[in-house]
Amino acid sequence: MSDLKCCVVSCDRPLNAAYWEAQYEAKTTGWDLGQVSPPIQMYADTVADINSRILIPGCGNSYEAEYLLKQGFSNITVIDIAPTPVSFLKEKCKNNPNIQILLGDFFEHEGKYDLIIEQTFFCALPPNMRQKYVWKMHQLLAEEGILSGLLFNRMFESGPPFGGSKEEYEKLFTAAFEFIKMDLSENSIAPRASSELCIELKKNSQVVVNLYALEGITYSESIETLTEKLLAIDGVLNVSISGNFADALLVSKNEITIETLQQVIAFDEKYTIKKIKK
Numbered sequence: 001m002s003d004l005k006c007c008v009v010s011c012d013r014p015l016n017a018a019y020w021e022a023q024y025e026a027k028t029t030g031w032d033l034g035q036v037s038p039p040i041q042m043y044a045d046t047v048a049d050i051n052s053r054i055l056i057p058g059c060g061n062s063y064e065a066e067y068l069l070k071q072g073f074s075n076i077t078v079i080d081i082a083p084t085p086v087s088f089l090k091e092k093c094k095n096n097p098n099i100q101i102l103l104g105d106f107f108e109h110e111g112k113y114d115l116i117i118e119q120t121f122f123c124a125l126p127p128n129m130r131q132k133y134v135w136k137m138h139q140l141l142a143e144e145g146i147l148s149g150l151l152f153n154r155m156f157e158s159g160p161p162f163g164g165s166k167e168e169y170e171k172l173f174t175a176a177f178e179f180i181k182m183d184l185s186e187n188s189i190a191p192r193a194s195s196e197l198c199i200e201l202k203k204n205s206q207v208v209v210n211l212y213a214l215e216g217i218t219y220s221e222s223i224e225t226l227t228e229k230l231l232a233i234d235g236v237l238n239v240s241i242s243g244n245f246a247d248a249l250l251v252s253k254n255e256i257t258i259e260t261l262q263q264v265i266a267f268d269e270k271y272t273i274k275k276i277k278k
């Protein structure tokens with residue numbers, strides 16, 4: 001799996017712009033396929049509306065965007081936190097009005113998209129950010145919007161990339177998204193064969209998806225109790241808490257007041273909960 005190794009500098013966090021830029025500068029970009037990922041190409045070929053608003057986060061050198069442009073797609077946005085691939089793409093796509101190339105943090109980005117393409121961005125983020133990823137994807141997608149692409153269905157000794165499993169993703173995306181597809185990809189590149197899930201998730205616009213900052217939780221046992229208590233609130237459909245106990249993703253039929261949430265988690269007086277706003 002040499003194509004998955006990415007670290008030339010130490011893999012110590014934070015995985016910020018400087019970290020990713022260092023990888024590009026040192027050319028330790030083992031994730032870079034040098035071509036559009038075949039399952040994503042196959043999916044793109046099924047998208048009928050060439051005017052669909054498409055976002056590719058953590059785009060890197062984005063052969064996916066290049067492919068979409070060749071197919072005539074006219075409303076593509078790509079964003080990356082590292083300057084090198086962004087400059088490269090800006091030069092390559094100079095004067096092309098069909099693509100917007102942004103240098104920036106996906107989590108700060110605002111917009112509305114019909115389709116967001118996932119290609120080794122989720123696995124590049126610290127796993128504690130997965131709840132935030134789901135929240136942000138839900139915000140950025142228009143009604144009926146689709147999150148499509150690939151997620152690893154295997155673990156790695158260290159990361160990035162950080163792996164995961166179908167079971168984990170099902171728990172994470174439940175209720176916020178409708179699962180149209182989450183199956184083992186049949187045409188991944190050889191080094192990733194049998195280790196990628198092809199996903200097609202439709203935004204559930206009927207629900208409220210909120211992210212909360214938790215404080216005071218230090219034991220993993222508390223997470224189970226907390227999750228159970230939050231799930232028992234009338235209207236709550238799914239709860240996912242990050243591994244560092246800092247973020248809680250809540251999917252509900254309607255907005256739950258912060259007073260209700262605080263009351264529910266006050267079984268331990270140290271625990272506090274605050275809503276994260278944009």
Ligand SMILES: C[S@@+](CC[C@H](N)C(=O)[O-])C[C@H]1O[C@@H](n2cnc3c(N)ncnc32)[C@H](O)[C@@H]1O
Pocket residue numbers: 015020021031032033057058059060061062079080081082085104105106107119120121124
């Ligand atoms: C593993 S690389 C994948 C690049 C590209 N998708 C590909 O498959 O070649 C992860 C990319 O995500 C970018 N990235 C990491 N965190 C980001 C963030 N918060 N916002 C935008 N881009 C980010 C990195 O700079 C890097 O280009």
